[in-house]
Amino acid sequence: MQLTFLGGADEVGASSTLVQMGGKTLLIDAGIRISPKTSRGIQTDQLPDLSLITEAGGPDYILVTHAHTDHTGALALVVEQYPHVPVLATPPTVELTRILQTDAQRIMQSKQDAEGELPIFDEIASARLMDAFQPVQFRQPVRLGDGLQVMYHPSGHIMGAATLVLEGEEGTLVMSGDVSLGANRAVVSADPPRIKADALVLESTYGGKLHAMRASEERRMVEMLKRVTDRGGKALIPAFALGRAQEVLQILLAFRDELDVPVYADGMVRSVCTAYSRFHEWLPENTVRAAGDDPLFFRGKVKPVSSAAVREQVASSDEPCIVVASSGMLTGGASVVYARAWAGDERNGIFLTGYQDEEAPGRFLQTMMRKRQAGEEFTLRIDDSTVSVRCEVDTYSLSAHADENELVQYAQSMGAEEIMLVHGDPGARHSLATALRQRVKRVQTPRIGQTITFAFAKRPWALGQIKTGEEARPLDPAELWAQLKDQAGSFFSARELAQMWWGDAERHAEAVSALTDDIHFAADWRRRGTFQVHSAEQVARKQRQLAIMLANPDLVGKLIVLRDSNGRPRVGIVVNASADAFEAQVHGAKGRHYPADALLWVIGTWEKVDDDRGQMANLKLMLDETQKWQDTLLPFARRQQLAEAAQPVNPADLLPDPLPDEVSHEQALLTIVLALAQDGASLEPGGLLPKRALKDGPIEQNQARDLAFSAFPPKARLRKVGMDIHRKRLTLTFDFPLPAQRQYADVIEQLMTQTGWDVQVNPGINQQALGAAVDELLPAGGRITKGPSFYLNQGEVAVEVAGVADVAALQRAYHDLTGFRLRVGGDQSDGDTPSVQPETSPGREPIEINAAYGLVRQALEPLGLYKAGLKQGGLVLTFISPQVGERHLDRIRALSEETGYAISIHPHPNQQQILQIAAQLIREAGWRVTKGPGIHVARAEVSVKLANEPDSATFEQVRNRLANQTGYSLVMG
Ligand SMILES: [Zn+2]
Ligand SMILES: [Zn+2]
Known part of the structure; x- marks a missing residue:
């Protein structure tokens, strides 16, 4: 048995462990590091060390403990590389991961639109991940092959979260996942495996800490909320969208008689609540019963915040209320909007409920609260702006992780000989390790990249016992399935199945041909001759699919x-x-x-x-x-x-x-x-x-216009709503279209559903507003001495100013508000915009933007155009690599003339896709790879090391095909 820690060892984030046992390679979780950056897209330094997976020859199975991003955020990347590997998770984990993936796509997309940053995986990769998921139920053994099985046990924490027990001849390994052992109003209680473990990988988030009693913490929080709202104040509870927010809402519902104020849920909280409502049998009975026929979360005084306009209303209203909003650490999202609006008033309160990252504003708040004297005021920096804090701040321990005592008991209950602590900062791990070492033989605190090998005494493996059949007939898949359907999700080799039917493992080839393409079993084509038993639902769905195609x-x-x-x-x-x-x-x-x-x-x-x-x-x-x-x-x-x-x-x-x-x-x-x-x-x-007629249908024109105006807060600076009645299309004109499109993407989408009209944003720029914005943002005492002059094609406005101490702050604020760069005095810096080569500049007035997109796509999509976007008034074209784009410079120049837009080529390649194409070509050539393929962007090369020298004709062919498709050349070495 061998474990390699790819991430999430001495940190909470990027959890990922590679386990080799029973002849199989299993990847347990692939998360990302959660940092303030996460709210703006995923960076590569947030990933676990995925290269170790390739070195191990790729996984046979991927097992997921639960949906939190620190356990699932990098899964799409792994599946992109290993598309045929089954990913096993409970049904709620699958659904919750889908919601998080959609959110991640939205964030990465807005980042790409705003800054031209390419997402590290795209919606195709997300869809492929969703396809790869195989649902598993709690407490159902899933065979992973000869002498190896996994069983998922409820671990509390969040809906669908599991502790994994891996059993085989080489021993029993327990992967705790994230564990919460106390009662929780929104999750079924943990049911730790009652077995003897040889090795245990144990989370240690709250090593060194003891939780207060849950019931008294709830009481304390409710008392505080009462006090704040009774004095006319407003209370913000920043909460993680997945897990914590649902629990807090259930507490507020349970104490609804004492808290007679509106409660709002904002941010991603909403879609997660909806998902929770779909899985009644995975939730505590009391909670489901208390709701009766009403919605699980949004009933009584609890309401979701449905648009940015409502958010603005709630934030600026004088009525006392309670808001539960993500993010939980005040690193971004809706909670920041409320914190900014409310922190300055001493009647209000901000109440934290969970883990706060070292650099998070929430942690800073906690630290300052301990230091400050009553009534004293201090400054908090959130989301690029500062607010002075006068409101009440407190923390409630509603953690979804076990504390030190609970973790020690948990480890002892399994009698594990070897314990490895993960998922905790160094202090937490150290404290828990010390506590455990007094009771257990060996405790290790692995580091990232470390491999630990165990050799436990081999023991006879009873569970895999295959019953021996004696049929004389050809194998009947439906009949065989009927015997195995209680083990749905399990994997069997063709030899085992032949043994089961005929009592003769040697007839495995016959079993393969009988079961391949059968609806009762899934053939795993990565390992020929392995079959997964379908569940009854899967069989029914397959039947339906076949019927549809036949029809x-x-x-x-x-x-x-x-x-x-x-x-x-x-x-x-x-x-x-x-x-x-x-x-x-x-x-x-x-x-x-x-x-x-x-x-x-x-x-x-x-x-x-x-x-x-x-x-x-x-x-x-x-x-x-x-x-x-x-x-x-x-x-x-x-x-x-x-x-x-x-x-x-x-x-x-x-x-x-x-x-x-x-x-x-x-x-x-x-x-x-x-x-x-x-x-x-x-x-x-x-x-x-049809299930229901869309509530309003396309609504009447004046109503559509009114709705559009009321959907955006004043600071969105919506100036005009144009209407094309014929096409039922609203055109929104903002002072600053670039940031508006980015910040109000959700409102725009909602407006479409609400009105039934098509909604588009006018890309035209209001020069007057651009000029006025400089005046508006100047600090007291500052004045303009020259300008402004406008360089719309470059996305720049230039001024000279006097009396401005912090020019950089002015520039930042200007860019945030308008999407334009502000060049001050002699400042020639070109900011954070990637230089884009080659830029064209047309001589005519730009045509309507969608018409321009149409022309560009029609001309270039057949030539490999991947995406066209608008950036600072010009079109940016994304190809698999800039090299591919540059092949069509003549065409691009002509298009620039035709459309009146400056056109440039996005300067970054899609590395993932290039590598994928290279891997595919290499596979097709039948080469055996010893290292790579790797990518070298600066040289536009893909390198690979092969076991044997390929013949030069094949090599030329592969090289040409790669160059054709990606613009990259293949090198050996
Ligand atoms: Zn978690
Ligand atoms: Zn976690």
């Missing part, structure tokens, strides 16, 4: 409507189909692979349009048309009727006869199917079954 034998080339993994309806053209899945080019999505049950409706054959606009551009035109015709073809009242009737309908039956002159049959059908899809329709025998 649509000629899917390739068809125009279809489908639902993506987030449930959004999308339109695409099928390019490939298999027995249970299809591949499609889908408008607005990068992903191409969809399971058969993503299919919603087949519209008809896509007539391959051979004009120069290209397929996707034509599809986009068609989609725009559906907006225009929706109300005519399927009026809202009719949609309501259909939803109420609750009967499946054939969309073709809803077509009016005759159709309006300008509408084709195909266009009309697409319009109707999309309307039903928006109403939550699912594909049922007999047609589409």
Whole structure:
């Protein structure tokens, strides 16, 4: 048995351990370091040492303890490299990880739009991770092969969190995961494994600490909240969105008779609460019972904050209230908005409830509170601004981690001989190690990169006992499955299955051919001859998928409507189909692979349009048309009727006869199917079954405009709302479109759903506002001596000023407000913008931005354009590497002339994708790799070391293909 610690050893963050036992390599968790930076996207220094996974030859299985980002944040990256490795986790962990992934994508996207920083993994990688997940249930043994099994036990902490017990001939290893042993109102209690462990990897977050009694902490917090709200104050409880916030809300609900003020939940808290509500059987019975038929969280005085405007209202209101908001350490998110608004008033309070990072503002608050005298005021720096703190501050111990005494008892209850402490800062680990060493033989505190090997006395392995069959018939997969379905999720080799059916392991080849492509077992194609037993639900889903594909034998080339993994309806053209899945080019999505049950409706054959606009551009035109015709073809009242009737309908039956002159049959059908899809329709025998008509339908124009104005707070500086009534499109004009688009992305999206209108932001820049902003931000005594002058194409405004002490602060504030750089006096620094080569500068007025995108995409997508974005008034084109982009300089210059936009090429390559392509080519060439492939951005090279010298013809071929696809050259060494 061998363990290698990739991260999360002497730290809380980037948890990841590689375990080799029973001939298998298991990766337990792959998290990221949570730091203030996390709220702005993920950096590579936040990752565990993933290269050690490659050195170990890749994992056979990935096991996930729970959804927190410090355990799952890097999973997408690992799965990108090892797409066929099953990832085992409980169903709530899968769902919660999906929510965190969506959030991470949103953050990375906004960072890319704002600063041109490439995400370290994209939505395709996220989708692939979701595909790789295999659900496991608590206390169900899952065989991982000959003589090795894993069992998930509830570990308290958060919904779905598990302690893993790995058992095999080489011994028993317990991976504690994050453990909470006390009662918690939002999580089922921990049920530690009652076994004798040889080795235990134990978390140590609260080593050296003892928790106060939960009940008295709850009481203390409620008393304090009462005092604050009784005196007219407002209380902020910053809480981690996943876990802590749900518990705090349940406490507030339990004491609702004593706290007679509104309670608001803000930030990601909302979507996590919704996910919790979907898993009643994974929650404490009392909590579920207390809610009755009402929502689990949002009932009584507890309400979610649904938009930035509401947030602004709550923050600036005079009414006493309580807000539970993420982030829990005040490092970003909604909690910062409230802290800024409330910290200065001594009637208010900020109440911390959990772990505070060394550098987090929350930790600083705690430290200052201990030092300050009553009534004294101090300054807190949060999110690039400072606030003076006069409000009350206190901390409540509602930790979701066991304290030192509990951890010692926990370790003792398993009688582990070898203990390794992880997931704690050095002080915590040291204290816990000292306490444990008095009772246990060996305690180690591994460091990152360290490998520890154990040789426990081998013992006969009873659990894997395979029953011997004596059938004389050919293997019947359904019958074999019926015997094994209680072990759903387990992995068996073909030899074992042959033994089970015929009593003859040597007939394994026959077993392989009987079980490959069968719906009852999943063939694991990384290791030929290994099969996973499907659960009853998986078998049912597979059956449905096969039936769908059978019912649509000629899917390739068809125009279809489908639902993506987030449930959004999308339109695409099928390019490939298999027995249970299809591949499609889908408008607005990068992903191409969809399971058969993503299919919603087949519209008809896509007539391959051979004009120069290209397929996707034509599809986009068609989609725009559906907006225009929706109300005519399927009026809202009719949609309501259909939803109420609750009967499946054939969309073709809803077509009016005759159709309006300008509408084709195909266009009309697409319009109707999309309307039903928006109403939550699912594909049922007999047609589409809409669930509910979208609450308002596209609303009346003046109402849409009013809603738009009220959705944004004044500081968003929304100046004008334009309306294209024909297309049902709102155009928002902000003083400063760049930061507005970034900060209010969620509001814009909400506005779309609320109004049913398409919403876009006018990219035009208000020069007058740009000038006025300098005056506005000047400190007292400062004045402008020259300028401002505007360099819109460079994203710059230049002024000369006098009486400004902190020029850098002025520049920062200016950039935050306007998205423009402020050049002061002789200051020529080019700030944090990457220099972009080569820049073009056109001679004409820019055309409408979407038209420009259309032209650019149509010309360059076939040549490898990955993404086009707007940055400081110019277009930035992203290719797999700048080298690939530079091949098309002539075309790009022409486009710049045509569109009137300066166009540049994004200067960073997509390293992950280049490596993936290289790995693929190497695999196809059949080479044996001893090291690499590695990437050298400065030299535009991919290097690889091979076991044998390849023949020069093959090498040339691989080199050319790599250069063609990525612009990088292949070198040996
Ligand atoms: Zn955790
Ligand atoms: Zn953790």
